[in-house]
Amino acid sequence: MSMFCFQCQETAKNQGCTVKGVCGKNDTTSNLMDVLIYTLKGISIWGLKNYELGHDIKKYGRFISKGLFTTITNVTFDDERVSELIREALTIRDYAKEEFLKSFAEKTGNEFTETVHDSAVWTGSTTQDFLFKSTEVNILSTTPDEDKRSLRELLIIGLKGIAAYAEHAYVLGYEDDSVYIFFMNALKSTTEDLAQETMLDFVIQAGKVSVDTMALLDKANTETYGNPEITKVNIGVRNNPGILISGHDLKDMQELLDQTQGTGVDVYTHGEMLPANYYPAFKKYDHFVGNYGNAWWKQNVEFEQFNGPILMTTNCLVPPKDSYKERVFTTGNVGFPGVKHIPD
Known part of the structure; x- marks a missing residue:
């Protein structure tokens, strides 16, 4: 098995793509996307700590949204593009880390000594580094408990859908910090060994946030371009280029x-x-x-x-x-x- 992806209805045998995606995505792209998601979890950990200290988290939320959206089916097939996003994610994560450590020291007079999840500290720079990391962080490696793994991945897939709405709203100048905070709390939760009931609560909450974000996108679209009208659409062509x-x-x-x-x-x-x-x-x-x-x-x-x-x-x-x-x-x-x- 050179990859594992089961995020869409195209998936092989309705079980999962393990050699190449039915969508056309190769195993390298799929594995790099696993690492990108993993690194977004690290950004979330430090982003939430900054939020608790009163910092603006928009820059982190926007990148998390972009990163999640990039991993949706039929968006990108470009390994170098995904690798570059991982590098950018590591840079943003480390900036969030330094921002927190500095503020924590200034506020408490002490150094931060707590142990954090590996997604918040691992490092790499080359595509080969990232592919090596993917063997440790792919979907099937997260936990042997199939029920917990399914809930964890269902949540992440839900976040990807929310990110699509959030991204489209953002390019029109509309955003909501509560969506970004949910991204971070939800991604952070996937790094923890939570009870199934708690994991299910996150999944249900994702449904609510999805509806709220869809409403935000609807507001962005209609306030910018007007309310859609019943329209007869021409399906013919003209002679112009x-x-x-x-x-x-x-x-x-x-x-x-x-x-x-x-x-x-x-x-x-x-x-x-x-x-x-x-x-x-x-x-x-x-x-x-x-x-x-x-x-x-x-x-x-x-x-x-x-x-x-x-x-x-x-x-x-x-x-x-x-x-x-x-x-x-x-x-x-x-x-x-x-x-x-x-x-x-």
Whole structure:
């Protein structure tokens, strides 16, 4: 078994992917993601200690949200991207540690001597370091108790979903510290040997926080772009050059429409970006033509047939065929080796 991932409905035999993800993710990427999650737990430990001393934890919460989102299925397949995030996570974790140690000493007059979990202190710098660490921290190594392990991973998978909502709200200028605090408390709890009842309480709480964060995202979207309207969506094409955009990030949609306005280039949505057609703010763009194609899993056929550039803004990227790979662009957390990435 070179990997273990069971976070989505695509998983092999409804049990778990152990050689390569059905989504296309290889074992190296999967193992690096395990290490990224592990390091986010370390950030959470020090972040909470800073919170208890009155420090602002937004910088930690934002990165945790970004890190969790990156590990969602069909977001990134790029090993170097994940490795770089681990390095960044270690830097942020160590900054949080130093911030706490300094404040603790100033407040108490003593040095902090408590033992902390390994996720808060381990270190590494190369991809090989991270892959070696993955053998110690992968999902199956956390505990032999299957019930506890399942609750622990169910919580983490729930956090990933919350992070997706939180990330999309944040790019529009909306965030809630209580979501970040829950991320930290929940991730910290996965480093502890808790009773099953306590673990279940965290899972149930994740459901509530998920609804609250979804409401935050709805507020962000509707206050920025208006309330979605029942809309007849054009599914035809015009003769102009066109760009296809997929994913969930409405801010990327807005920026693409602004940058292409008046250029003679049409814009079409695909898959998850279909709802953009319903927002009043986007209806003012006469070069926003409508929706092209069908569901995300038909990319290999529909992207091949589409003759223009394709922009992937969030999850639901399928490993592209060589026949159209050079026309695919990623942005945000999305990544694939050899595909051009547009920084935020």
